Amino acid sequence: MSLMVYLAAAVFGLSCTVLLRRPLRVPRDPLTVSTCAAIVLGALALVCSAPLTLGTVNHLTGIANFGAPLTYGMLSAYSCSLLVLLIHWRGGSPARIRRMVLRSMAAYGALIVVIVVLFTLADPSTERLTDLDTYYANTPYMREMIVLYLLGHSAATLALCTVCVTWAREVTGLLRTGLQLILLGTLLDVVGFQLVKYTALVARWSGHDLDFLSTGVAPPMASLAALACSAGFALPRLLPMARAHWRDLNDLRGLGPLWSEVRFASIAPKPPSALSQLPRMRLHWREVSIHDGLLALTPYFDDRLRERTRDAALHQGRSAHEARVTAEAAMVADAARRAAAREEPFITPSTYRLYATEVSDTGGLVELARALARSRLAAAPAESKTLEALDSTGD
Numbered sequence: 001m002s003l004m005v006y007l008a009a010a011v012f013g014l015s016c017t018v019l020l021r022r023p024l025r026v027p028r029d030p031l032t033v034s035t036c037a038a039i040v041l042g043a044l045a046l047v048c049s050a051p052l053t054l055g056t057v058n059h060l061t062g063i064a065n066f067g068a069p070l071t072y073g074m075l076s077a078y079s080c081s082l083l084v085l086l087i088h089w090r091g092g093s094p095a096r097i098r099r100m101v102l103r104s105m106a107a108y109g110a111l112i113v114v115i116v117v118l119f120t121l122a123d124p125s126t127e128r129l130t131d132l133d134t135y136y137a138n139t140p141y142m143r144e145m146i147v148l149y150l151l152g153h154s155a156a157t158l159a160l161c162t163v164c165v166t167w168a169r170e171v172t173g174l175l176r177t178g179l180q181l182i183l184l185g186t187l188l189d190v191v192g193f194q195l196v197k198y199t200a201l202v203a204r205w206s207g208h209d210l211d212f213l214s215t216g217v218a219p220p221m222a223s224l225a226a227l228a229c230s231a232g233f234a235l236p237r238l239l240p241m242a243r244a245h246w247r248d249l250n251d252l253r254g255l256g257p258l259w260s261e262v263r264f265a266s267i268a269p270k271p272p273s274a275l276s277q278l279p280r281m282r283l284h285w286r287e288v289s290i291h292d293g294l295l296a297l298t299p300y301f302d303d304r305l306r307e308r309t310r311d312a313a314l315h316q317g318r319s320a321h322e323a324r325v326t327a328e329a330a331m332v333a334d335a336a337r338r339a340a341a342r343e344e345p346f347i348t349p350s351t352y353r354l355y356a357t358e359v360s361d362t363g364g365l366v367e368l369a370r371a372l373a374r375s376r377l378a379a380a381p382a383e384s385k386t387l388e389a390l391d392s393t394g395d
Contacts, residue, residue: 005223009046030097031088038081039233045074046226049219051129064127069119072149073112079156080108086163111152118145133197134211137204146201154194161186174236181232185225192221248279251362255286257376258369261336262293283362290365294354299345300335303352321355328354329371 047053054067083104087097122141124132136142164183168176196213203210268289310327318326332354339345356364 005046005050005219007223009043009226031085034081034085034088035233038078038085039230041074041078041081042226042229045071045078046223048074049222054129055127058127065119065124065132067129068124068132069116069145072115072145076108076111076115076149076152079153080104082156082160083108086159089163089167108152111148115145115149118142118148130215131211134200134204134214137201150194150197150201154190157186157189157194161190174239178232178234178236181235182229183232185228185230185232188221188225188228193218193225196221245279248283251366252279252283252286254366255283255290255362255369257373258290258332258365259286261333261372262290262297264293265296265336265339266290266293267296268292287362287365291357294332294357297332297335297339299349300339300343301331301350301352302334302346303331303350305334306331306352324355325367325371326375328356329368329375332368333372333375 048057048067048071054065054071057067057070058064084101087100087104091097118141122136122139122145124136124139124142126135128135133146137146161183164179164186168179168183171179196218200210200214200218203213266289268285270285306327309330310323313323313326314320354364354368356368358364
C-alpha cells in the first residue's frame with residue numbers, strides 16, 4: 001500500500017513542476033503559487049499517511065503513533081491550502097484576499113495546534129500503522145482528534161466542490177475539463193475517503209466492526225482522488241504546452257530542406273547548449289540563422305530565373321501564391337549553388353523581398369522549405385533520366 005501511496009504522491013507533486021515552468025525572472029501570480037502550494041501539501045499528506053512513513057517517523061521520534069498528528073496536521077494544512085486556492089480563484093481586492101487568507105490560515109493553524117494537544121493528552125501507547133482511526137475511535141482525546149481532522153478536511157473539500165461546479169458552468173475548453181477532473185478527484189475524496197472514514201468510526205461507536213472500510217477502501221480512494229486532482233490542476237497548462245512543443249518540432253523538421261540549402265552562408269551565433277534542447281529555442285535559432293543565410297544570398301538572387309519559374313508555374317495551373325513561393329524556392333536554390341561555387345554575384349543586387357521575410361511567423365519559411373523539397377523531388381527523376389541517356393550514349 002505504501003508504494004501505491006508514494007506513486008500517487010509523486011504524480012501529484014510532478015504536476016507542480018508543470019505549473020512552475022517559466023523563466024525565474026517572470027513573477028508568479030498568487031493563483032499559480034496557491035495552486036502549487038495545494039499540490040505540494042497534498043503530496044506531502046499522502047507521503048506522511050503511508051504505513052512505511054508512519055513506522056519510520058515513530059521509530060525516529062521514539063513516540064508511538066507520532067506519525068498520526070503529523071499526517072493529520074499535514075492534511076489540515078492541505079485543506080487550508082484548498083481554501084486559499086478558492087480565495088484566489090474568486091478574486092477581489094488585495095486587502096480582502098489577504099484578510100480571508102489570514103483568517104483561513106489562523107483557523108487551520110489553530111486546528112493543527114488542537115490536534116497536537118489532543119494527541120499529547122491521549123498518549124496512545126499501542127502503535128497502529130493502518131487502523132489508528134478505528135482502533136482509537138472510542139479513546140478519549142484521540143476520538144476528538146480524529147473527528148476534528150476529518151471535519152476540517154470535509155469543510156475545505158466541500159467548498160472546493162461547490163466552486164468547481166459553479167465555475168465549470170461559466171468556462172469552456174481545457175479549463176472546464178480541468179475543473180471537472182478536480183471535481184471528480186474531490187468527490188472521490190469526499191465519498192471514497194471521508195464518508196468511508198465517518199462510516200467506520202460510527203460503526204465503532206455503535207459497537208460494530210467496519211474497519212476494512214478505513215483500512216482497505218479509504219487509502220486507495222484517496223490516492224485515486226489525488227491523481228484526478230493532479231490531472232485537473234496540470235491539464236489546462238500541460239496540454240497547450242505539449243501542443244506548442246509538437247508544433248515547434250514539426251516546424252523545425254519542416255525547415256530542414258531550407259536550412260540545408262542556406263546553412264553554409266549563415267554566420268548567426270549558436271545558442272547556449274541548455275537552450276538548444278528546447279523546441280521553441282531551437283526553432284527560434286533556426287529561423288534567425290535561415291534569415292541570416294537568405295540575407296547573405298541576396299546578391300546572388302536571379303530575378304529573371306524567378307520570373308520564368310513563376311510564369312511556368314502559373315501556366316501549369318498553380319495559384320498566384322503557390323507560383324510565387326515555387327519561383328522563390330528556385331531562385332534561392334540557384335543562389336545557394338552559385339554562392340557555394342564562389343561565383344561572382346550580380347553587379348546590381350536584387351531588391352526583391354521574399355514572402356518568407358514579409359510574414360512574422362514561421363509559416364513563410366516552412367512554405368519555402370516545402371517548395372524546395374518539392375523541386376528536389378522533381379529534379380531527381382530528370383537527373384536520373386539524363387544520367388541514363390549519357391550511359392546509353394557511352395555504350
